[in-house]
Amino acid sequence: MNELIVRIAGTAGQGVISSGDIFSLAAARSGYYVTTYRSFPSEIRGEGQCAFQLRISQEKTYTVGHFSDVLVAFNQKAVDVNVKHLKSGGILLVDSDEVGELSGESFMEIIKYYVPITTIAKDVASVKAKNMVSIGLIAGLISQIPMKEQFKNDIRRRYAKYSEEIIDSNIKAFEAGYEYASSKLERHDNLNNISMSKSGEKLIMSGNEAIALGALVAGCRFYSGYPITPATEIMEWLARELPKVGGVMLQCEDEIASVTAAIGASYGGTKAMTATSGPGFSLMSEAIGLATMSEIPLVVVDVQRGGPSTGLPTKSEQSDLNMAIYGTHGEGPKIVLAPMDVQDCFIQTINAFNYAEQYQVPVILLSDAAVGQRRECVDLINFDSLKIVNRLKHDRTKDAGLYVRYRNTKSGISPIATPGDEGGAYVATGLEHTELCNPTSDPEIRKMMVEKRFRKLETATHEFISAKKYGPDDAKIGIISWGSTTGAVLEAVDMAKDSGYKIQALYPRTLYPLPQEWLQDFLADKEIVIVVEHNYTAQLLHTLVYRCNSINKDIKFFEILKYDGSILSAREVYDRIDKIIRQQSLRYTFSNDTTEHQYKF
Amino acid sequence: MTEYKPNDYKSAVKPSWCPGCGDYSVLNALMGAMADLNLNPADTTIVSGIGCSSRFPFFTSTYGFHSIHGRALPVAIGLKSANPKINVITVGGDGDGFSIGGNHFIHASRKNPNITYIVMDNEIYALTKGQNSPTSHEIVTKVSPYMSVEERVNPVMMALSFNTSFVARGFSGDVVQLKDLITQAISHRGFSFVHVLSPCMQYNDKITYDSVKEKIRPVPENHNLSDRIAGMQLVLEVGTYYTGVIYKQERPTLGDKLNEVKAKSQANLPVDFSVRDIVKQFS
Ligand SMILES: Cc1ncc(C[n+]2csc(CCOP(=O)(O)OP(=O)(O)O)c2C)c(N)n1
Ligand code: SF4
Ligand SMILES: [Mg+2]
Numbered sequence: 001m002n003e004l005i006v007r008i009a010g011t012a013g014q015g016v017i018s019s020g021d022i023f024s025l026a027a028a029r030s031g032y033y034v035t036t037y038r039s040f041p042s043e044i045r046g047e048g049q050c051a052f053q054l055r056i057s058q059e060k061t062y063t064v065g066h067f068s069d070v071l072v073a074f075n076q077k078a079v080d081v082n083v084k085h086l087k088s089g090g091i092l093l094v095d096s097d098e099v100g101e102l103s104g105e106s107f108m109e110i111i112k113y114y115v116p117i118t119t120i121a122k123d124v125a126s127v128k129a130k131n132m133v134s135i136g137l138i139a140g141l142i143s144q145i146p147m148k149e150q151f152k153n154d155i156r157r158r159y160a161k162y163s164e165e166i167i168d169s170n171i172k173a174f175e176a177g178y179e180y181a182s183s184k185l186e187r188h189d190n191l192n193n194i195s196m197s198k199s200g201e202k203l204i205m206s207g208n209e210a211i212a213l214g215a216l217v218a219g220c221r222f223y224s225g226y227p228i229t230p231a232t233e234i235m236e237w238l239a240r241e242l243p244k245v246g247g248v249m250l251q252c253e254d255e256i257a258s259v260t261a262a263i264g265a266s267y268g269g270t271k272a273m274t275a276t277s278g279p280g281f282s283l284m285s286e287a288i289g290l291a292t293m294s295e296i297p298l299v300v301v302d303v304q305r306g307g308p309s310t311g312l313p314t315k316s317e318q319s320d321l322n323m324a325i326y327g328t329h330g331e332g333p334k335i336v337l338a339p340m341d342v343q344d345c346f347i348q349t350i351n352a353f354n355y356a357e358q359y360q361v362p363v364i365l366l367s368d369a370a371v372g373q374r375r376e377c378v379d380l381i382n383f384d385s386l387k388i389v390n391r392l393k394h395d396r397t398k399d400a401g402l403y404v405r406y407r408n409t410k411s412g413i414s415p416i417a418t419p420g421d422e423g424g425a426y427v428a429t430g431l432e433h434t435e436l437c438n439p440t441s442d443p444e445i446r447k448m449m450v451e452k453r454f455r456k457l458e459t460a461t462h463e464f465i466s467a468k469k470y471g472p473d474d475a476k477i478g479i480i481s482w483g484s485t486t487g488a489v490l491e492a493v494d495m496a497k498d499s500g501y502k503i504q505a506l507y508p509r510t511l512y513p514l515p516q517e518w519l520q521d522f523l524a525d526k527e528i529v530i531v532v533e534h535n536y537t538a539q540l541l542h543t544l545v546y547r548c549n550s551i552n553k554d555i556k557f558f559e560i561l562k563y564d565g566s567i568l569s570a571r572e573v574y575d576r577i578d579k580i581i582r583q584q585s586l587r588y589t590f591s592n593d594t595t596e597h598q599y600k601f
Numbered sequence: 602m603t604e605y606k607p608n609d610y611k612s613a614v615k616p617s618w619c620p621g622c623g624d625y626s627v628l629n630a631l632m633g634a635m636a637d638l639n640l641n642p643a644d645t646t647i648v649s650g651i652g653c654s655s656r657f658p659f660f661t662s663t664y665g666f667h668s669i670h671g672r673a674l675p676v677a678i679g680l681k682s683a684n685p686k687i688n689v690i691t692v693g694g695d696g697d698g699f700s701i702g703g704n705h706f707i708h709a710s711r712k713n714p715n716i717t718y719i720v721m722d723n724e725i726y727a728l729t730k731g732q733n734s735p736t737s738h739e740i741v742t743k744v745s746p747y748m749s750v751e752e753r754v755n756p757v758m759m760a761l762s763f764n765t766s767f768v769a770r771g772f773s774g775d776v777v778q779l780k781d782l783i784t785q786a787i788s789h790r791g792f793s794f795v796h797v798l799s800p801c802m803q804y805n806d807k808i809t810y811d812s813v814k815e816k817i818r819p820v821p822e823n824h825n826l827s828d829r830i831a832g833m834q835l836v837l838e839v840g841t842y843y844t845g846v847i848y849k850q851e852r853p854t855l856g857d858k859l860n861e862v863k864a865k866s867q868a869n870l871p872v873d874f875s876v877r878d879i880v881k882q883f884s
Binding site for chain 2: 201216240425426438
């Protein structure tokens with residue numbers, strides 16, 4: 001076994017998240033790949049249950065896995081809610097001060113350790129240190145993986161801003177847990193079989209941090225925003241880091257001010273971004289159209305959560321795709337991207353800035369709560385090989401005549417002047433305008449300008465629009481996903497391969513414009529195509545069917561959809577693929593979780 | 602150094618306003634003020650929202666941003682914060698500034714960016730052909746065919762209550778005074794607001810050059826410009842519009858504070874600090 005999946009569960013406020021954080025940081029800093037998942041209730045400190053799952057491995061993984069090897073439960077409710085996530089033969093470690101003898105069917109196949117976690121914590125520190133005792137216990141159970149010192153370093157780092165006394169008592173609690181596991185637990189589990197070799201130095205960060213860092217690296221020096229879960233960390237991180245490199249973070253009165261301030265800053269020559277979630281994204285619609293019409297580079301991040309309205313503020317969903325593609329009134333170019341994991345948050349944010357600058361359009365980055373909130377390992381950044389694009393500036397030494405801001409060029413891209421540039425004065429406007437910025441409703445000019453703006457997307461299509469494929473080219477079964485569901489899909493394709501199914505996955509790198517040629521090529525030989533999304537209406541599928549109307553072939557389309565606030569695991573995706581393939585002979589199936597729609601092209 | 606004349610700020614575009622529209626006076630006053638201050642048009646941006654008055658940027662030779670309805674202020678603040686060397690002048694109408702964009706006026710006052718905000722108040726939505734605005738008197742319009750049902754806001758009182766750091770009122774019928782007020786406003790370090798009573802020839806006969814002329818009086822000579830309460834008392838006087846500077850307070854601007862934030866964040870950083878160093882926190 002060269003991976004380990006641990007789940008820690010308890011009531012919000014019991015330190016579940018902080019112990020998960022420390023665990024994942026220590027593992028990453030010890031040289032292993034780490035993927036994490038946290039679920040927590042909306043209330044900061046209510047009765048709600050929360051859980052943290054982490055997967056430590058020798059090689060990169062895309063998801064946090066489905067069943068855990070170890071489950072630590074702080075109370076009975078945590079046991080009840082989470083025991084179904086434990087592997088058969090896995091370890092359930094409970095606080096025996098809170099949880100009584102466990103019996104019944106669900107506990108038959110698992111190994112139970114009853115440890116008086118509360119008492120140990122009280123003896124060496126205080127009740128609050130229960131979470132440190134429990135990570136000490138796990139560290140003791142996997143002592144063949146040398147992480148003990150790194151654990152202590154990360155506990156110190158985590159509590160660095162507190163008193164020496166608090167740091168000490170947390171370390172003591174950790175040591176006590178470690179000691180207890182090493183000396184008192186009569187071991188009859190499989191954890192000793194885990195062996196992992198290290199895979200070199202990496203960074204570890206959350207998706208939101210990766211977006212903020214990506215922005216900084218791409219050259220963003222202005223951020224404006226309004227707090228909203230689950231996007232706020234982007235703003236908080238940039239508030240701290242942007243001024244260090246001379247940038248500005250402005251907290252605005254609402255999302256309309258946030259996006260328009262970013263547009264103002266970008267008009268002024270500074271790369272600018274705003275980030276939000278669904279409700280704020282809705283408010284930004286009109287201004288995104290302004291950026292399109294006035295051709296001002298802009299990056300808008302939507303860390304999606306469950307909608308509509310206030311919806312599920314802390315839960316992940318992929319339901320803003322339609323809004324990102326079609327949301328603003330009127331028609332005009334914009335680019336929509338979605339990161340598939342934390343590493344990709346970093347990459348796609350840099351892409352977002354590069355495309356915004358290159359094509360002078362708004363770029364929307366559709367992240368979500370799942371990827372935004374989880375920590376993962378990210379490759380070290382090779383600054384020398386990074387490609388950073390800056391907007392095509394008006395150059396008076398080459399073009400000394402009258403400056404024509406919206407010149408109708410072949411590529412659609414016109415050189416842009418910045419306030420302060422002599423001879424570049426122009427009026428940016430949301431009104432339809434001539435090449436010289438004058439308002440017009442002349443039908444010829446209107447037509448020319450609509451086409452000029454859209455031509456930038458055609459140029460973009462040739463320059464960077466693509467998709468990635470995974471799995472054998474001769475597969476008759478295809479699976480398509482976007483953004484954060486892709487990780488589970490790729491792992492499911494591997495699982496399917498082990499069961500003898502030949503499946504090929506495809507995930508677009510841009511959602512708008514869609515990589516049509518890639519899709520058509522992918523669909524050409526497929527008989528069954530399954531689309532996986534975290535929404536109810538299969539938004540990508542509908543866009544895809546609409547866009548790829550030139551396919552003249554009967555393909556059976558299936559949907560794997562989830563919209564209950566939890567995220568699809570690779571196991572779930574695999575199970576549903578398996579079911580679809582088995583039911584395939586049925587013409588039209590309607591069951592709770594798998595719907596088949598037949599699309600005729 | 603170039604010496605700019607008012608006409609140097611004129612663009613090739615002929616204003617689209619109706620003959621007699623109060624906004625012409627504001628354009629002339631602003632061009633005069635920019636000449637008096639010798640602002641380089643290339644270093645100056647006029648930002649507006651949507652409305653008759655917001656057409657303004659097309660008529661000047663400076664940079665311009667004709668944005669969307671009600672959002673001129675945040676656009677201007679973003680521009681100024683990112684590019685502090687630009688002189689930013691924001692213009693618009695009463696509907697743009699006190700209705701759809703009203704919230705931004707509060708927060709611009711709180712932020713105190715070093716920009717100027719000129720509102721041409723014709724007490725009507727003119728571009729949309731005459732509907733009640735937040736400053737309309739009791740008027741019959743197509744959307745209030747029987748009567749108006751809302752009260753008016755007093756924009757100068759709003760500014761004083763938000764503690765806008767420079768507050769003045771002018772009148773399109775007095776370009777000389779208006780030019781002086783705009784010059785002072787642009788010279789003020791901080792968020793300066795100039796409320797201009799600016800008649801519309803088409804859609805509102807409740808505010809005409811004659812009717813305003815009857816009601817205006819200069820701010821008394823002995824008025825204490827730093828006394829906000831005294832300013833409010835002037836403004837609340839029924840039946841009189843005091844014109845002139847009403848309130849002025851020197852305080853740190855948004856730019857000053859952003860510089861302070863930068864200085865604090867950089868206090869303990871090595872001189873060659875760069876983004877590469879920021880990455881280290883993730884290892
Ligand atoms: C979001 C939005 N709502 C409505 C409009 C229509 N609209 C354009 S200008 C305007 C009112 C203009 O009044 P004011 O700001 O006082 O300017 P004026 O024309 O009087 O100078 C309205 C309602 C719009 N452009 N955008
Ligand atoms: S309608 Fe009124 S505000 Fe508009 S241009 Fe004519 S006079 Fe001026
Ligand atoms: Mg008006």
